[in-house]
Amino acid sequence: VIAPVAEILEQLSREAYVADPAIATSLHLAQVLEKPLLVEGPAGVGKTEVAKALAAILSADLIRLQCYEGLDAASALYEWNYARQLLHIRLHEKNASHATEAEIFSEPFLLKRPLLQAIAHSGKPPVLLIDEIDRADEEFEAFLLEVLSDFQVTVPELGTLRANGRPRVVLTSNRSRELSDALRRRCLYLWIDHPTFEKELSIVRRKVPKAGDELAAEIVGFVQRLRRAKVAKVPGVSETLDWAAALVALHASKLDPGIVAETLGCVLKDESDLRKVRDEIDAGRLPVGASA
Amino acid sequence: LTDGDLVARTVAFCRALRERGFPVGVDHSADAVRALAAGSVESRESARLALRCVLVSRPEDLRVFDDLSEAQVAQVLDCAVGTVKSTLAHAVARLREDPRLAGLMDRETQ
Numbered sequence: 001v002i003a004p005v006a007e008i009l010e011q012l013s014r015e016a017y018v019a020d021p022a023i024a025t026s027l028h029l030a031q032v033l034e035k036p037l038l039v040e041g042p043a044g045v046g047k048t049e050v051a052k053a054l055a056a057i058l059s060a061d062l063i064r065l066q067c068y069e070g071l072d073a074a075s076a077l078y079e080w081n082y083a084r085q086l087l088h089i090r091l092h093e094k095n096a097s098h099a100t101e102a103e104i105f106s107e108p109f110l111l112k113r114p115l116l117q118a119i120a121h122s123g124k125p126p127v128l129l130i131d132e133i134d135r136a137d138e139e140f141e142a143f144l145l146e147v148l149s150d151f152q153v154t155v156p157e158l159g160t161l162r163a164n165g166r167p168r169v170v171l172t173s174n175r176s177r178e179l180s181d182a183l184r185r186r187c188l189y190l191w192i193d194h195p196t197f198e199k200e201l202s203i204v205r206r207k208v209p210k211a212g213d214e215l216a217a218e219i220v221g222f223v224q225r226l227r228r229a230k231v232a233k234v235p236g237v238s239e240t241l242d243w244a245a246a247l248v249a250l251h252a253s254k255l256d257p258g259i260v261a262e263t264l265g266c267v268l269k270d271e272s273d274l275r276k277v278r279d280e281i282d283a284g285r286l287p288v289g290a291s292a
Numbered sequence: 293l294t295d296g297d298l299v300a301r302t303v304a305f306c307r308a309l310r311e312r313g314f315p316v317g318v319d320h321s322a323d324a325v326r327a328l329a330a331g332s333v334e335s336r337e338s339a340r341l342a343l344r345c346v347l348v349s350r351p352e353d354l355r356v357f358d359d360l361s362e363a364q365v366a367q368v369l370d371c372a373v374g375t376v377k378s379t380l381a382h383a384v385a386r387l388r389e390d391p392r393l394a395g396l397m398d399r400e401t402q
Contacts, residue, residue: 185319
């Protein structure tokens, strides 16, 4: 049974994922239409968390394929465990018998990588997270399209493996490269932008409850101003949360220029951004705290 | 309103998007009808979000979709909001037979 959008929103909230109707709608439709969901948006807005939250509300296992430059089909699908095969052969030689090919090319010697894990998964279909697909190359993207269309894989030595139930697939992209139209057309689409003040505030309250209301509002207000200040590396929600946790650890109850200068490294990861923003604060052009 | 209206209006809406350069194919029209008929549509706003999720596939199209005239979206949506889950199978079957869709397919293969 697929939960309606309103119920998904509630379930996400119970999982401490602060969602909005667009996110809940896309998770609902990914189940109704059985299509992969492509999630795009700037770094640090919680794209990966969408897949984690989906797995949590479905009580399904999460299988993650982290993409990187040079990722190939073998590392995503399966490899043979050569070391174990060799050992098996040696042991047989010692016992004056010999290992058959069928033995060493059987499942115990197969190293299942994430895509095969998702296909060969027993029980409830898992959630398959294909993280940062834009970091893999176009060739891999084409291979992935094939796998996503029929969820079956042929291992020459073993035969064809088929998924029992279709895994729920979530792909994320930071847009470091344009994805092919073929992949886009195959997917449902969700764009997640930096959160509004209200949404970010509720995220901080959920995730760092020890930062009181006043401090939380000041933190979020300041980060929102930073995003508008055109820094080179725009902070994401994860940076806001790191900062909030650091300020709580330092027993801060409100922001002042001193403590901001001391802890700004939690939010800004770029040296020239840090310098620029510190100058702005010193010059009084970037207000800190409630007076803003 | 009948499910036939929903199909016709969804197809027309998809065509309007195609004319604006959206890579929306016949499969998307079918998905849009299924999405609207799947009971996920409780209000005009939720129907709009469902169509957006199905029919937009590139970030640059998001604004175009959001800027489409209210009236155009409303035509499809008011119809969708009035259509119930039980008509899903019927609606999808009709969509497959819809002569206007046949025209769409011809255009796509050209």
